[in-house]
Amino acid sequence: MSFRGKWALVTGASSGIGEQFARQLAKQGSHLVLVARSEGKLENLASVLTKMYGIKAKVICMDLSKEGAPSELYQQCQCFKVDIELLVNNAGFATHGFFEQVSGERQHEEVMLNVAAVVDMTHLFLPDMLRKNSGAVINVASTAGFQPLPYMAVYGATKAFVLSFTQALWWENRSRGIQFFALCPGSTDTSFFNVVGTEEASVGKKDAPERVVEVALRALKEGRTYVVPGVQNYIRAQLSRFITRKQALRLVGGMLRPRVDSGNNKYKNTGNQSDLAGRTIR
Template identity: 75%
Template sequence: MNIRGKWALVTGASSGIGEQFARQLAEQGGNLILVARSKNKMENLASELKKKHGVKVEVIAIDLGKEGAPSEVYQQCKLLKLDVEVLVNNAGFATHGLFEQLSGVRQHDEVMLNVTAVVDMTHLFLPDMVLRSSGTVINVASTAGFQPLPYMAVYGATKAFILSFTQALWWENHKRGVQFFTLCPGATDTSFFNVVGAEEAAVGKKDTPERVVQAALRALNDGKLYVVPGTQNYLGTQLGRFITKKRGLRFVGGLLRPRDGSAYNKKTVNSSDLAGRTVQ
């Protein structure tokens, strides 16, 4: 992948893995379109990368989880006449706890950002890549995508979707000049776990965003379909090959069970928290 002088769009670019993609692609000479909600953080990062690497950087502050947001991003790129060579769908978040006790609105938003936004962004930017017979789509999944996650049921399902979706599109496009690749990190030292609100979700030793992105770009350049950074993380994804589904669920459920005892609290979130929300 030669990104020098070309445009890369990175979602969730204000921190963590997204920020590292921006930094490392800029180091390779790529121009950047940074997309996230945190405008100030992105503008500071843009200023730093322009000075350090002499690249062009555009900032689009938007919540990609909102209906129609991906289309707004695409239209803004068109208005600025930016041809996206590399699309990095990184934005996402997780929830933790008993499914029926968690906010229905929050879990709906989780699906919108983790799944719908990825599908929409890919659907919008892929045709231009196919016309050029050139482009790369990097979708960030997770080791969570390899097995169901009790107490993080929606998050695990969204990442399983991303893994399946990206591999299917790899086959559809591998002879059309467009490369699809899935990054499946394990626990990474980012703000992810602050958003989740549960340290028990950090299964295994945390890797750094820098090493995770380095592993992704190295595997991408080696022509791999996906990568799971870290030997322990990779072995964890293979667990289902050696034990039954029930044993796997018992093991993962034991790791992720909320430590505050909320998993045994039968009080549920009132379904009225969905009031006023139009589900498309």
Template identity: 60%
Template structure:
């Protein structure tokens, strides 16, 4: 999918961070946008800004995708408004950080529901329409955390490993059916991600620019890749588990993201 002009793109987690940058970059390429997040005021402000600057159409759907049934409601709202989605960007997600037993079970449940279940549901709901027309694309946002277990971010790492595996499987299933699948794996990025986590201890290396991350993803849709890691150093680090013993890799990751001593 190389031509975004006049196509409809749905972006989850569109009110900030990588999702907001996806919205800006796609609008600049002429895409119409369906913006999904929990913050109605931020979405409305973004929608107005993009319509005025790029003369595109925008729709706002306020939804907490961590809640049961929310994905179906988003899909049905798109149908009710008469929009067929050409590009689905499953970007919404969050992480928890710290010793697993000290984390809120409810918070981790929401994390799994948002990072995994909502992504699966939205893909399942929007894919059939793309297949009928033999065109479209799905970008699922994972992380460099997908490539190895992550002590102190155990649930987050596991959810992103699921996203990578799931999307690569669908990339293969749909290789000759006209719909592209891509997993985007950013490293630490200049967003509010770690503010939501509640710590900066888990930052590994220099933070990437979110525009660079989005540019890498959109450029990669024109290739045959099943996944892309934003940043050369991030790519090299993500591949280390192929050459370094598991115990050594786990210790290294543990040292990097262990919470600061209280």
């Protein structure tokens, strides 16, 4: 599909993968609705992209983890009189640590943003696409969606939901002019791991967000249902097909277990500090 002259909505657009979606779509001539909590960053990005590529850009500052936020966002788009033909559900965040030690309120927000907002946004914007028999939805999942993640249990489960949800809707809409696509990156060089005590959640060499988005947009145009950028990431994502689930849990759990505190030789309680840099990241 061509993005030129069409409106794309990108959530979590203020940094990382979301920002790269905005930049690369603008370069291809797409008009943008940019959504995140950081209004200053969004305004600056919108200004840069409109001047650089001559596109139109709207900014909506919003926390999509709040109840009713997707509906409010949809209404604002209606007020702007723009028809969204590409929806990029990118906003998300993770928590890390022993499940019972992580804030229950924070994990609830994680589910609301990573799962509920994706479902609500898709449900709101899909009917307009169907009326035009044209459109696409990109949902940012993760390699975390291919197997359970001890010490990141909620995050892994939310990304498994996103991957399953996206592929199911790809099948439902394959003959209706609407394309559904899941981007499943591995460790990416964004603000995702910039919290003390969470770097152990990074596996392997970090990919550049520019490359991740380039791979995603190319795969979308090729009509694929999902993509895992990077050969090593793809191998890791498929590993659970060739070993038992218990073996996979032992392997992943060993990598993600919170660090040992040398002061008392006990595992750190990282649950209250490891929000992995906020809501506007993958």
